Amino acid sequence: MALSEIKQLSIRDYLHLKGIRPKKDFNNYGMYLSPFREDNNPSFKVDYQKNIWYDFGSNEGGSIIDLVMKMDNCSFHDAVTSLENDITGPVRNSFSFHREELSPINKESAITIRDIRPISHPKLIDWVKTRKIDLSLANLYCREVHYQNSGRIYYSIGFGNDKGGYELSSPVGFKGCVPPKEISTIKNANYVCLVFEGFWDFLSYLTLQRTDKTQYDVVVLNSVANIQKALPFLKKHTNIFAYLDNDEGGRKAFDKIKSCCPQAQDMSKRYAIYKDLNEYLCSRMRIKKDRGIER
Numbered sequence: 001m002a003l004s005e006i007k008q009l010s011i012r013d014y015l016h017l018k019g020i021r022p023k024k025d026f027n028n029y030g031m032y033l034s035p036f037r038e039d040n041n042p043s044f045k046v047d048y049q050k051n052i053w054y055d056f057g058s059n060e061g062g063s064i065i066d067l068v069m070k071m072d073n074c075s076f077h078d079a080v081t082s083l084e085n086d087i088t089g090p091v092r093n094s095f096s097f098h099r100e101e102l103s104p105i106n107k108e109s110a111i112t113i114r115d116i117r118p119i120s121h122p123k124l125i126d127w128v129k130t131r132k133i134d135l136s137l138a139n140l141y142c143r144e145v146h147y148q149n150s151g152r153i154y155y156s157i158g159f160g161n162d163k164g165g166y167e168l169s170s171p172v173g174f175k176g177c178v179p180p181k182e183i184s185t186i187k188n189a190n191y192v193c194l195v196f197e198g199f200w201d202f203l204s205y206l207t208l209q210r211t212d213k214t215q216y217d218v219v220v221l222n223s224v225a226n227i228q229k230a231l232p233f234l235k236k237h238t239n240i241f242a243y244l245d246n247d248e249g250g251r252k253a254f255d256k257i258k259s260c261c262p263q264a265q266d267m268s269k270r271y272a273i274y275k276d277l278n279e280y281l282c283s284r285m286r287i288k289k290d291r292g293i294e295r
Helices: 003-007 011-017 065-071 076-088 104-109 121-130 134-141 199-208 224-234 248-260 267-271 277-292
Strands: 027-031 044-047 052-055 061-062 111-117 142-149 153-160 166-169 174-179 182-187 192-194 217-220 239-243 264-268
Touching: 003 065, 003 076, 011 044, 011 065, 011 199, 027 076, 044 199, 044 224, 061 065, 065 076, 111 174, 121 134, 121 153, 134 142, 134 199, 192 199, 192 224, 199 217, 217 224, 217 248, 224 248, 239 248, 239 267, 248 264, 267 277
Parallel strands: 192 217, 192 239, 239 264
Antiparallel strands: 027 044, 044 052, 052 061, 111 142, 142 153, 153 166, 166 174, 182 217
């Protein structure tokens, strides 16, 4: 079953199946006691129209997949598998599918995943090559994501984040996100952590190191706006190496990291004349090509 269909499963029906009923029920939403924590007053909202939930006590929310991940303390993959089993198993008739009637404004902003596959479209393969990244490496960490927006189907390179969303990048210059927006982490139980602003920079680092994985922990911010989300993870490390962009946003992001983690080191100085690590990689590959040197 497609991921977009799983996300359309009714959260209201799912909670009902678990024996969880709203304490206050309205036309468009219900207020529940939080299923995650002790809650004496209903502070867990389920929006029936948008089919999303929000816990005011913990400031968390999302789709039905996020709900299962939180309730069962499991991974994104395990949550999807669990919901698929529920749909195809004995309880399948207990679910309804949420079909939201979007207003024209919502249609402009809604992004729905239609398909996820290995990177295979010729234009995306060329896009990866333009970035000087091997296709095998890109496919190890990324996917080709087909999605619908404003009634039209698009495709992009997608990089998964820690909450099941995807950061999107395409040859036409589009950068976006299949929500929820979140950081991406790779955990190798190491006391050293590498920080990157975007996934192209992470793939560029691996390319420069001539490897397909790193022994260190990794945080890909997916946006400098996600700095606060990354700090709790960064604070666990004794050494932090930040490969951020050489612009105002990158400098401010590093300053925030440095203020909370004095052990952080700014690695952007190593490619100071370039915008970012990927631009440095591309320049280096061009120089090698001009000199007739194989990578």
